[in-house]
Amino acid sequence: MHKLYENLGKIIPLGEMTLQRANLAFITLDRRYLRSALHHLRDVEGYSHLVLLTAVDWLEEDVFQLTYLLSNRTADMDVGLRVMLPRENASMDSIHDIWPTAATYQRELREMFGIDFPGSPRVNEEFILEGWQEIPPYRRDFDTKKYSEENFAHREGRVTKDPASHMKELLYPDRGQ
Amino acid sequence: MKEELEKRVVKGPDGFEFTVEPLQDYYCAEAPRAHLPVYSKIVEGLFNWARAESIWILGFGTGCGAIEMRPLMTPRFDAYRFGIQWRPTPRQANLLMISGYLSTKTLKRAIRAYEQMQSPKYVVGLGSCTINGGMYWDSYNTIKKLDDYMPVDLFIAGCMPRPEALLAGFNDLKKIIKADKAEGANKYAENFDWYKANQKSVIKDWDMPDYNW
Amino acid sequence: MTFEWMKIPYSLLTLFIVLNYGLLMTAIIAKIGARAGRRIGIPFYQNYIDLLKNYALRSKITHGYMFYLGPVFRLTGGIGLLLFVPTIYGSEMFSNLSFSGDLILALYFIFFGTLGMALGAGESGSPHSAIGISRGLSQVTMAELPLTLAVFAIALQYQTLSVTEIVAAQQGGILHWTLFTNPLAVVAAMLAFLGSMMRPPFDVVIAPQEIPIGPPTEYHSAYLALMQTNRVIFPVAKIVIYMNLFFGGASSWGEFAIKVFLLYLFSAFVGVAFPRFRVEQSIRFFMIWAVPIGILSILLV
Numbered sequence: 198m199h200k201l202y203e204n205l206g207k208i209i210p211l212g213e214m215t216l217q218r219a220n221l222a223f224i225t226l227d228r229r230y231l232r233s234a235l236h237h238l239r240d241v242e243g244y245s246h247l248v249l250l251t252a253v254d255w256l257e258e259d260v261f262q263l264t265y266l267l268s269n270r271t272a273d274m275d276v277g278l279r280v281m282l283p284r285e286n287a288s289m290d291s292i293h294d295i296w297p298t299a300a301t302y303q304r305e306l307r308e309m310f311g312i313d314f315p316g317s318p319r320v321n322e323e324f325i326l327e328g329w330q331e332i333p334p335y336r337r338d339f340d341t342k343k344y345s346e347e348n349f350a351h352r353e354g355r356v357t358k359d360p361a362s363h364m365k366e367l368l369y370p371d372r373g374q
Numbered sequence: 375m376k377e378e379l380e381k382r383v384v385k386g387p388d389g390f391e392f393t394v395e396p397l398q399d400y401y402c403a404e405a406p407r408a409h410l411p412v413y414s415k416i417v418e419g420l421f422n423w424a425r426a427e428s429i430w431i432l433g434f435g436t437g438c439g440a441i442e443m444r445p446l447m448t449p450r451f452d453a454y455r456f457g458i459q460w461r462p463t464p465r466q467a468n469l470l471m472i473s474g475y476l477s478t479k480t481l482k483r484a485i486r487a488y489e490q491m492q493s494p495k496y497v498v499g500l501g502s503c504t505i506n507g508g509m510y511w512d513s514y515n516t517i518k519k520l521d522d523y524m525p526v527d528l529f530i531a532g533c534m535p536r537p538e539a540l541l542a543g544f545n546d547l548k549k550i551i552k553a554d555k556a557e558g559a560n561k562y563a564e565n566f567d568w569y570k571a572n573q574k575s576v577i578k579d580w581d582m583p584d585y586n587w
Numbered sequence: 588m589t590f591e592w593m594k595i596p597y598s599l600l601t602l603f604i605v606l607n608y609g610l611l612m613t614a615i616i617a618k619i620g621a622r623a624g625r626r627i628g629i630p631f632y633q634n635y636i637d638l639l640k641n642y643a644l645r646s647k648i649t650h651g652y653m654f655y656l657g658p659v660f661r662l663t664g665g666i667g668l669l670l671f672v673p674t675i676y677g678s679e680m681f682s683n684l685s686f687s688g689d690l691i692l693a694l695y696f697i698f699f700g701t702l703g704m705a706l707g708a709g710e711s712g713s714p715h716s717a718i719g720i721s722r723g724l725s726q727v728t729m730a731e732l733p734l735t736l737a738v739f740a741i742a743l744q745y746q747t748l749s750v751t752e753i754v755a756a757q758q759g760g761i762l763h764w765t766l767f768t769n770p771l772a773v774v775a776a777m778l779a780f781l782g783s784m785m786r787p788p789f790d791v792v793i794a795p796q797e798i799p800i801g802p803p804t805e806y807h808s809a810y811l812a813l814m815q816t817n818r819v820i821f822p823v824a825k826i827v828i829y830m831n832l833f834f835g836g837a838s839s840w841g842e843f844a845i846k847v848f849l850l851y852l853f854s855a856f857v858g859v860a861f862p863r864f865r866v867e868q869s870i871r872f873f874m875i876w877a878v879p880i881g882i883l884s885i886l887l888v
Contacts, residue, residue, distance in 0.1 A: 326515065327479050328578030334514050342512040349576065352506040352519045409645035424639040449626040457633055462800050463715075465648075465807040468640075492807050493646040587648060 198222045201242060201276065209233055212279075223264070223277040228289060231280055235265065235295055244269045244276060250292075250302035252310050256337040259284050261312060265292075288313035291320075309335040375581045401583035408560035409493045418554065425468065425494065426551040429544070432467035433460040434487055436480050438534065439473025439500040445537045456544060464490040469547075472524070474534065475503035475516045481523060482577050488524055489586040493559040498547060499529045500540070508533055522572045525558035598670050598684055602820075604840070605669055605827075609819030610634040612848060616855050623859065638815055644808035653710035657806060658813035660703020665821035668696040672828055675843060676754045676836040687749040693828050694731075694738060697783070700821060701727050704802050711805035719801025722866045723792035729873040730782025730789070736881025737776035741832055743888045744769055750828070754836035764835040771884035773833045777853075778877040780829060782869065784822060786858035789869050826850045 202214050202224065212225030226234055238244040244267040253262040265278040282289060291314040293300040303314040308324045311333040323329075332339050365372070381395040411418045435443065446453035447460070461467045464487045472484060488497065499520045502508035507518035520526055527550055530543040550556050562569060566585075574580055614631045621628025649655070671689045705724055708716040744765075745753050757763050766773050782789045793801045806814060826847045830837060834850075837843035864872065 325479075327482070330578065339514075341514045344514045345512045345518070348514075349507075349518045350522050350572070351511075355506050355511070411645075421639070421643040424636050424643060428633065428636045428640045449624060452626045452628075454621065454629050455627040457629070457636060463804050465805055466800075466803075466811060492644050492648070494644070 198274070198276075201274075204242070205234060205237060208237055220274045221277075222275075223279055225279045225281070228280045228282065231265070231278065232290060232292065232295070234278060235267075235292060238267055238276065239295065242269065243271060244274075246270055247296040247299060248275070250299055250306070252306050252312060252335075254284075254310065254335065254337045256284075261287050261310065263289060263306075263312070282312065286313075287311065288315060291315065291317040293317050309333050311336065375579065379581050397581070397583055402585075402587045403583060404585070404587070405566055406489070406563040406585050408563040410560060411554075419552075422551055422554055422556075426548040427457045429456075429458045429469050429496075429547070430461045430467045431458060431469045431471055432464050432487060432491070433462050434464075434470070434484070436472050436476060436484055437474025437501070437503070439471070442500070442534045442537055442540060443471065443473060446540060451537045451541065453541065453544070456541070456548075458544060464488075465492065467491055468494070469496045469498060470524075471498050471500055472504050472520055472526075473500040475501075475508065475510050475513075476520065477515045478517065478576050478578075479515075481517060481573070482580075482582070485523070485573060486582060486586045494556065495559045496527045496547065496551070496556050497524050497558055498543065499526050500532075500535065500543075502531055502533050505529050505531060517576060523569060523576075525561040525569075527556050527558050594684060601674050602666060602669060605674070605823050606816070606820055608844065608847070609823045610638075612823070612851060613819055616848075616851060619852075620855060620859055634815075634819065638812055641808055641812035641815065647808040647810065650711045650805065654707050654805075655810075656710075657704045657707020657802075658810045658817070660707070661700040661817045661821070662813050664696050664698075664700030664703070665817040665824055667699070668693060669820060669824035669827065671696070672750050672824075672831060673754070674827055674837070675840065676751070676758075676831070676838050687747075687752075689750050690738060690742060690748045690753075690832075693750070694735060697734075697825060697828075698727070698731060700817065708802035708805070713804045715800070715804045716802050719792055719804070723802060726789065726792060726866055726869055727783060729870045730779050732779070733775040733873060733877035733881040734779035734783075736878065736885060737772040737779070738832070740769060740772040740775075740881070740884040740888050741765060743885065744772075750831050754831045757835045758838075761835070765833045766835075769884060769888065771880050771887060775877050775881035775884060776829065776833060778873070778880075780825075780850075781854055781857055782873060782877075783825070784854040784858075786854055788857075788861040788864045790858075791863050791866055791869070822851065823847055 198214075198216055198219070202211065202222070205211060205224070209230035210227070211230075212227070214225075215223045217223065246268040248266040248268050249264075250266075251264050253264065255262060261282045261284055263280045263282060265280070266275060267278070268275045280289065287310070289312060291299070291303060293303065293314075293316075300318050300320070303317045304320050304322070304324045306312045307314060307317075307320050308326060308329075314320050326334070331344065334341065379396045381393065383391055383393050385391050413421070431443075435441075445451050446458070464470075468491065470484065470488050470491065476484065488495070497520075499505065503510055503516065504520040504526070507513075507516065510516045511518060517523060520529075528543060528547050530539060532539055535543070547556070570584060611631060611634075614629060614634050618628040618631060670684050671686075671692050701723065705720045708720050741753065742748055745756050747753060747756075753765075757765060761767075785793050793803070803811065803814060827843075829850060830843075830846050834846060837846055
């Protein structure tokens with residue numbers, strides 16, 4: 198892993214690396230160097246599999262973090278590239294020409310987080326939600342409980358019980374505490 | 375709304391231009407009517423017995439409960455000996471099983487399938503999510519109370535109920551049908567406006583006719 | 588010529604017996620298939636309940652006048668096929684309305700139902716029906732060809748076009764059956780039989796896992812009930828023809844019951860053992876194997 202960090206560091210300036218396991222590391226990058234990093238990892242180092250492209254909403258620091266998780270199947274190593282984007286009008290370069298499957302991930306991020314990927318095929322089409330008019334729902338400032346209570350009819354009489362104590366009362370009512 | 379459903383001006387092959395509004399022109403705009411039992415009590419009793427002994431389920435697994443319906447086709451639980459069959463088309467099915475959580479996207483398709491079924495038809499809600507939202511009670515995307523949107527004859531509680539529970543549920547449904555109490559289709563037709571208002575309040579992009587004949 | 592009016596109630600009696608026999612036999616064969624798969628299977632009276640339920644549905648949607656043609660033509664084909672060939676040889680009561688040219692009429696009626704189905708299902712407007720019809724018609728056309736060739740061979744061999752006389756020529760012991768006097772024609776005809784029974788390997792037209800049920804997609808309630816009624820009459824009528832032409836006919840209801848059951852079971856056996864062919868594969872199968880055998884059987888007569 199450190200060897201990979203060194204090799205990659207020779208080409209582009211890198212941020213810090215977090216080593217989670219011997220074969221899983223997360224490296225923080227600036228967004229300008231992402232595509233060259235992806236090309237290097239895929240073509241030279243053998244990380245041929247894009248496992249996922251997901252986003253984390255750091256509401257307190259006002260950034261979105263995009264995580265590109267790549268996997269080298271022959272060597273059984275995973276590396277995640279982190280890119281920080283400002284939350285306002287977030288947009289990022291599309292990587293659908295490097296991995297065509299990234300188009301689907303980018304569509305999901307566009308709909309659920311509001312991160313735009315200009316040029317990605319069909320990125321503005323409705324994907325999971327239909328007729329959605331609020332802010333993108335995966336953002337942490339979207340209150341899903343409030344939305345659900347306002348828009349859907351709920352059945353009254355909902356009671357939550359702890360399963361262990363409930364079954365104990367049911368089956369063994371005479372035993373003590 | 376999809377592009378082909380918008381109101382637009384079409385130029386025919388002979389140069390004649392005409393406006394077409396697909397949702398009005400291509401679909402029937404009538405409201406459903408209730409089909410009440412017309413025969414004598416004994417004949418209707420015989421018919422209800424036949425309907426109960428030969429339940430045809432629409433093969434539409436709307437949620438995670440569909441995985442509990444599949445073991446019923448296998449030798450271990452064998453629902454065929456109760457007269458239950460799965461049919462691939464809503465025209466031939468009598469029973470719609472809403473199996474599990476129902477997102478608003480699936481609700482639109484389930485309504486379309488339900489309205490294409492022929493009367494008398496039944497709906498069974500499988501799992502806690504149809505009863506009070508289950509574990510998705512605070513989700514922005516699923517409905518919490520199924521019988522606001524469709525007339526339900528039976529709920530089977532559980533998350534997910536095991537196949538034995540489903541068989542017991544089918545037994546209860548048969549008793550309900552044989553007791554002449556399963557008139558969900560007529561209830562839907564009589565309270566059509568209320569159901570439609572509920573459906574339209576959660577389905578924001580309504581691009582179907584009001585009743586899908 | 589005189590027409591004996593007594594024939595009509597007797598024909599209706601034959602129809603009634605065949606209908607009940609078909610309903611019970613299909614359920615029993617389904618039950619045998621289920622038991623082979625270690626299930627209990629449907630009750631043997633399930634077909635009656637399904638028919639009653641479908642006739643008793645309270646609403647129906649029609650797509651136009653041609654939509655009725657599907658079930659009506661199918662049922663006409665099935666009943667016509669049954670009523671124009673003798674069911675029980677040698678019995679005045681149960682030889683229906685057969686006459687001396689009824690072999691050609693039988694060939695016509697076998698295809699009649701499919702044609703009506705195509706018209707009706709096309710009117711229903713569902714794309715699944717359209718795909719099913721195009722597959723079904725092409726497959727049925729190819730599957731009927733070996734049967735036609737075998738029938739020509741038989742007609743040449745026995746020098747007659749009347750089914751009654753063909754059955755008469757096969758009496759007198761098992762070795763007089765066409766099965767042994769003209770085996771090539773029987774092989775061609777049995778392959779055609781498999782092709783038209785709507786079971787694997789030739790059931791891509793109507794398989795629920797392929798396209799939602801194919802041509803009968805839009806049919807429901809009373810329409811479907813009529814088609815289901817035909818679905819029990821038509822195979823039995825077809826097997827009656829096969830029995831009369833190739834397997835010696837039946838001279839009593841007991842022999843009828845056994846022979847029809849065994850022939851239907853033959854198609855069920857093949858059905859449970861084989862996966863499905865695609866349409867072009869089944870057309871190729873009939874062209875390469877069944878048609879040359881049929882042609883050979885004509886040449887060798």
